[in-house]
Amino acid sequence: MSGREEILGRVREALSVPSHAGVKAVSGEGVRDVRKARGFLPDGGATPEARLKKFRKLAAKLKAEVEVLPDLAAAGAFLADLAKTEGWRQIASHRNDLTNSVLTSLKVPILWTDDEPGTADLEQVEAGVTSCEALIAQTGSVFVTGKGCGGRALSVLPPHHVVIATLDQLLPDMLAAFDLLRERYGDNPPSFVSFITGASRTGDIERILVLGAHGPKRLTILIVGN
Amino acid sequence: MTSDTPAHQFQEDSAVSTADFEHRQWMQDALHGYENTRGGTEAMFGDFEQARQTAAAIKWEAIENLDTLLGEFADKLEARGTRVFWAGNGKEAVDYILGVCKEHGAKNIIKSKCMTTEEIHLNPALEAAGMQVVESDLGEYIVQLREEPPFHFVFPAMHLKRDRISQIFEEKLGTEPSSDPEELTMIARRVMRQKYCEADIGISGANFAVADSGMISITENEGNARLTTSLPKVHIAVLGIEKVVPKLEDLSVMLQMLGTAGTGQWLTAYNSMIGGPRQPGEVDGPEEFHVVLLDNHRTKLLADPEQRDALRCIRCGACLNVCPIFKNIGGHNYGTTYQGPIGSVITPHLRGLQSYKHLSFSSSLCGACSETCPVKIDLHHHLMRNRRNAVQEKGGKMERWMFGQFAKVMTHPKRYRGSEGLMRFGAKLWLPFKGRKLDPLKAWTASRDLPAPAPKSFMKQWQAQEREQEEGKS
Ligand code: SF4
Numbered sequence: 001m002s003g004r005e006e007i008l009g010r011v012r013e014a015l016s017v018p019s020h021a022g023v024k025a026v027s028g029e030g031v032r033d034v035r036k037a038r039g040f041l042p043d044g045g046a047t048p049e050a051r052l053k054k055f056r057k058l059a060a061k062l063k064a065e066v067e068v069l070p071d072l073a074a075a076g077a078f079l080a081d082l083a084k085t086e087g088w089r090q091i092a093s094h095r096n097d098l099t100n101s102v103l104t105s106l107k108v109p110i111l112w113t114d115d116e117p118g119t120a121d122l123e124q125v126e127a128g129v130t131s132c133e134a135l136i137a138q139t140g141s142v143f144v145t146g147k148g149c150g151g152r153a154l155s156v157l158p159p160h161h162v163v164i165a166t167l168d169q170l171l172p173d174m175l176a177a178f179d180l181l182r183e184r185y186g187d188n189p190p191s192f193v194s195f196i197t198g199a200s201r202t203g204d205i206e207r208i209l210v211l212g213a214h215g216p217k218r219l220t221i222l223i224v225g226n
Numbered sequence: 227m228t229s230d231t232p233a234h235q236f237q238e239d240s241a242v243s244t245a246d247f248e249h250r251q252w253m254q255d256a257l258h259g260y261e262n263t264r265g266g267t268e269a270m271f272g273d274f275e276q277a278r279q280t281a282a283a284i285k286w287e288a289i290e291n292l293d294t295l296l297g298e299f300a301d302k303l304e305a306r307g308t309r310v311f312w313a314g315n316g317k318e319a320v321d322y323i324l325g326v327c328k329e330h331g332a333k334n335i336i337k338s339k340c341m342t343t344e345e346i347h348l349n350p351a352l353e354a355a356g357m358q359v360v361e362s363d364l365g366e367y368i369v370q371l372r373e374e375p376p377f378h379f380v381f382p383a384m385h386l387k388r389d390r391i392s393q394i395f396e397e398k399l400g401t402e403p404s405s406d407p408e409e410l411t412m413i414a415r416r417v418m419r420q421k422y423c424e425a426d427i428g429i430s431g432a433n434f435a436v437a438d439s440g441m442i443s444i445t446e447n448e449g450n451a452r453l454t455t456s457l458p459k460v461h462i463a464v465l466g467i468e469k470v471v472p473k474l475e476d477l478s479v480m481l482q483m484l485g486t487a488g489t490g491q492w493l494t495a496y497n498s499m500i501g502g503p504r505q506p507g508e509v510d511g512p513e514e515f516h517v518v519l520l521d522n523h524r525t526k527l528l529a530d531p532e533q534r535d536a537l538r539c540i541r542c543g544a545c546l547n548v549c550p551i552f553k554n555i556g557g558h559n560y561g562t563t564y565q566g567p568i569g570s571v572i573t574p575h576l577r578g579l580q581s582y583k584h585l586s587f588s589s590s591l592c593g594a595c596s597e598t599c600p601v602k603i604d605l606h607h608h609l610m611r612n613r614r615n616a617v618q619e620k621g622g623k624m625e626r627w628m629f630g631q632f633a634k635v636m637t638h639p640k641r642y643r644g645s646e647g648l649m650r651f652g653a654k655l656w657l658p659f660k661g662r663k664l665d666p667l668k669a670w671t672a673s674r675d676l677p678a679p680a681p682k683s684f685m686k687q688w689q690a691q692e693r694e695q696e697e698g699k700s
Contacts, residue, residue, distance in 0.1 A: 004300065004312045007467070007521050011293045014529035019290075023535050026283040026602065033280070034475045040277035041482055042270040042492060058492075094509070113509045119423055119457050139482070139493045151510040152456035156449050156496075174478040181474070189439065191306070191505045191515075192456070194498035195481070200449035201495050204365035204383055205391055205407040207259055213364055213411055214418060215449025215496070 034175060044138035044172030051137035051170050052223075058140025062198030063211065064219040068167070068226075075102045075164060075222050079129070082162070082220070083108050092122055092158060093129040094150025102164050102222075103129065113150045119157070128158035128216075132165050134180055135223070138173035139197055142221060145181070146192035155196065161216040167225030232561050233584035239559040240588075244673075249385070250554055256384055257547050263490030264544075270492055281483040282602040285538035288437075288470040292528065295437040295470045296519070302440020306502035308515045315522050316346030323348060323429070323462055324355055326516055330460055332357060332426035338444075338451035339363040340431030341379050341541065342464045342520055345563040345576075348429070360421045362450035364414050371398045377557040379564055380488055380543030385556055418450070428454035428512070432465040433484060433540065435519075439474045441501035442517065445484055447494045455500055461512040463500070466520050468528075468537040474499075480540065487600035488542040527575040533608050536571050538601040545595035545605055551588055560585065567595035571608040579616055586612035643685075650679050 030036045045051035052068070059066045069075045083091075083106060092111040093099050103110060111117050111125055130150050134143040142163050146152045155161050171177055174195065181189055200215030211217050243249065268274045288295055300310045313319035327335065335357050337343065349370075352359045361370040365382035369375065371394045376382035383391070388405055395401045401413050430451055432442035442463050444451045455461050471480055477499070485493045504511030528534050546552045546566030557565040562573045562582070570585035586609045595605040617625075635641045653676075659665045661672035682690075 007312045008293050010525040014525050017531045020532045023532055026286045031279050032283040034479055037277055037280040037479050040273040116509055146508050153510055156452045175475060178475050189501060191502040191511055192500055194496055197493045198495050202364050202411055202448050205410055206388055207256055208407040210408045210411040213448035214453055
């Protein structure tokens with residue numbers, strides 16, 4: 001058995017020989033600074049309007065559907081319509097203020113992940129409705145955690161993922177999302193966090209894009225606020 | 227065909243694939259598509275070159291402080307109930323994983339893409355122990371059904387056209403033939419859904435190991451890794467010790483670099499970080515989470531003060547996509563877990579220089595790999611360093627003798643002139659044998675033409691012309 005100390009010992013011994021001058025080291029002022037690197041990455045937009053515009057543009061490229069709705073009642077009505085057109089017989093969600101108020105008037109039976117349903121049951125639902133921690137303008141992503149958004153499976157197992165977010169949740173970039181995570185959860189982040197960028201996809205067959213490889217075929221993002 | 231050494235095998239296989247023009251064209255078209263998409267994505271960046279600098283600096287810091295960062299990573303994981311296992315080599319890793327599986331009486335294992343498990347040959351070991359192992363990534367699943375290794379470590383089934391995929395599904399799953407990629411994908415989706423529900427244990431890899439937060443980060447498009455790490459009661463992640471990044475915030479750069487360089491997308495569909503088994507107050511997630519940290523000769527590469535920057539590699543596959551050698555011979559011929567330029571650089575360190583030096587010689591040294599690498603690994607110079615090391619370590623006698631003779635001829639005008647006549651005569655004698663069995667140069671000449679020596683050398687022509695002019699004047 002090698003064990004921790006032996007392997008770390010090998011690492012230390014290896015590193016005791018300094019790198020040759022010819023090796024491509026990377027140095028230079030500020031080159032290591034991820035906050036400075038912000039400006040080198042894709043831009044998330046400086047104002048809320050710019051962010052929303054950017055988010056919409058990327059979501060469209062990703063074939064995700066984005067609906068901006070004035071208030072919670074409008075979001076509820078939108079979902080009720082969706083339920084009808086899609087013929088939902090059962091959906092799954094998790095309880096928090098946002099989901100509760102949007103889902104109250106929905107006439108479809110809801111499986112709550114707070115009650116810890118089995119995988120087989122969760123696999124049967126037509127849609128998973130979740131809140132999110134944040135939306136990211138820079139990448140068009142939905143930022144979720146297992147703790148805040150109904151667990152690990154809810155946003156990936158059902159064939160349609162519906163996200164309910166508010167406009168003030170729209171952050172400029174991924175770095176802001178990591179800052180938020182630290183702020184909200186401190187040293188004890190949820191055991192699972194994920195940036196969801198579009199529906200599940202694959203190009204493994206002849207590089208032809210197919211949605212819904214394993215996870216959701218559809219991603220709908222409702223943004224409430226104006 | 228099986229050959230005695232990896233080098234012979236490589237030569238034989240490559241001779242076959244380079245003669246297959248249709249397949250070469252197919253690969254080139256596919257990789258051209260990648261280059262186009264990537265170009266568009268790079269244009270979205272504020273300054274892609276600078277972002278690349280930062281990505282390289284992050285990984286360089288990680289490699290130079292690997293001991294402290296690995297310790298921190300493991301401590302943080304353990305503090306939240308993860309079991310961390312340190313494996314010195316492949317066998318130790320495999321034995322540990324087998325132990326966990328047996329302890330749980332596991333029968334069905336679901337895996338999401340993990341090259342490290344290819345490296346340690348985990349699947350055959352699990353199967354030999356009576357377990358059923360299913361690769362859930364679509365490309366990996368296809369090559370698993372075909373009982374062949376991945377063709378490319380990011381695009382495992384890129385060498386297959388849809389009819390071949392339909393055919394293997396028909397054979398192994400009994401499905402109807404189809405020429406629709408969507409339909410074929412849905413076949414796999416249906417099969418996999420069942421497998422997820424049955425699986426006792428999920429095994430994944432990791433793209434990054436975040437030291438300050440004790441989290442692994444997984445980049446994927448299909449959602450199969452998310453399902454693999456969410457549904458089964460036990461999750462085992464297998465990763466090389468070089469996967470470290472110091473801080474969670476570093477991912478804000480690394481994930482976008484990986485997406486862009488890897489597939490041309492600015493970000494793949496799912497980038498997930500996992501920091502433990504299910505925690506109090508969470509509604510789901512595995513009860514047990516194991517992280518296997520693998521050395522398997524990585525510390526040997528780290529000990530090389532000239533080449534340790536190769537450990538910065540984030541396995542994006544970009545260097546394969548732009549490599550003229552990879553484009554022409556494809557991934558299987560390498561006979562290694564990691565193909566392409568990065569494979570040629572690191573495999574000699576992982577499996578022995580003399581057995582795998584040939585890969586460093588099979589390069590045009592064009593530098594396209596170094597140019598494209600998102601963490602700025604000096605790949606083509608490393609290929610040259612491997613060449614130098616291979617020769618210094620052993621052999622090269624014949625080569626040295628030949629170059630000695632060459633130098634003697636080239637530096638003495640008389641010898642040079644004498645050799646000219648010999649060449650012309652020799653070429654006539656040799657021509658009937660060119661590229662055939664008895665031709666000592668056949669490896670080179672079988673598919674190449676040598677220009678015929680000019681009937682008269684330039685010097686002779688010049689002299690003749692001078693003479694004519696002289697005669698004309700007089
Ligand atoms: S060497 Fe660079 S380009 Fe090649 S796979 Fe690694 S990170 Fe990507």
